[in-house]
Amino acid sequence: GAGVSQSPSNKVTEKGKDVELRCDPISGHTALYWYRQSLGQGLEFLIYFQGNSAPDKSGLPSDRFSAERTGGSVSTLTIQRTQQEDSAVYLCASSRSGGQGLDTQYFGPGTRLTVL
Amino acid sequence: GENVEQHPSTLSVQEGDSAVIKCTYSDSASNYFPWYKQELGKGPQLIIDIRSNVGEKKDQRIAVTLNKTAKHFSLHITETQPEDSAVYFCAATYSGGYQKVTFGTGTKLQVIP
Numbered sequence: 001g002a003g004v005s006q007s008p009s010n011k012v013t014e015k016g017k018d019v020e021l022r023c024d025p026i027s028g029h030t031a032l033y034w035y036r037q038s039l040g041q042g043l044e045f046l047i048y049f050q051g052n053s054a055p056d057k058s059g060l061p062s063d064r065f066s067a068e069r070t071g072g073s074v075s076t077l078t079i080q081r082t083q084q085e086d087s088a089v090y091l092c093a094s095s096r097s098g099g100q101g102l103d104t105q106y107f108g109p110g111t112r113l114t115v116l
Numbered sequence: 117g118e119n120v121e122q123h124p125s126t127l128s129v130q131e132g133d134s135a136v137i138k139c140t141y142s143d144s145a146s147n148y149f150p151w152y153k154q155e156l157g158k159g160p161q162l163i164i165d166i167r168s169n170v171g172e173k174k175d176q177r178i179a180v181t182l183n184k185t186a187k188h189f190s191l192h193i194t195e196t197q198p199e200d201s202a203v204y205f206c207a208a209t210y211s212g213g214y215q216k217v218t219f220g221t222g223t224k225l226q227v228i229p
Contacts, residue, residue, distance in 0.1 A: 004159070033217075042122075042205060042221040043160070056216065091159055104150070105217065107159030 004108035025094030037089040118143040122220030139206035146208040
């Protein structure tokens, strides 16, 4: 079956503009995660969804970042008034349940965001 | 919170040699340690994992070891091949709640033909 997909694959924007990044998880996966990967760095956790709710938003770096998930499926990460330090690869992952137990997280290919 | 350190940041080996990547973690409650391989332009893919009730696990040319007392775990790749070239991430998580995973900073492995 299809894996996690993300769009766009690349996004170049000007400082101060808003951007929306999309994630389509694997069908039936209830847990969804957003990570940020800066050059030469590991994966920085941003937010976790269980269904449509986000029990853990602790990784969002500022109030310019927000995310939503509708219908327990597609998620959108929005960055308002982008800054150059927002440039990174944004990765989405999904897992079957995300609750008790250790479900494998399956990652999408990421969206490379460049803020000029 | 959990902190995962990973070494080395880069590693070059000759084809056929072994490669070892080491990680340490800080939270003694962590009990699941996955390893991911990330090829250029792709998302990380799980290659092997180990749970805290196991000291070693092997899958063909790949093995992981875990020392709970010292809080460190390692990835061993034997008979390396050019297609093993990628960035490898270790991670640690705790199964008591949802699966919030803390990743290491990655090791760029280059296998020289």
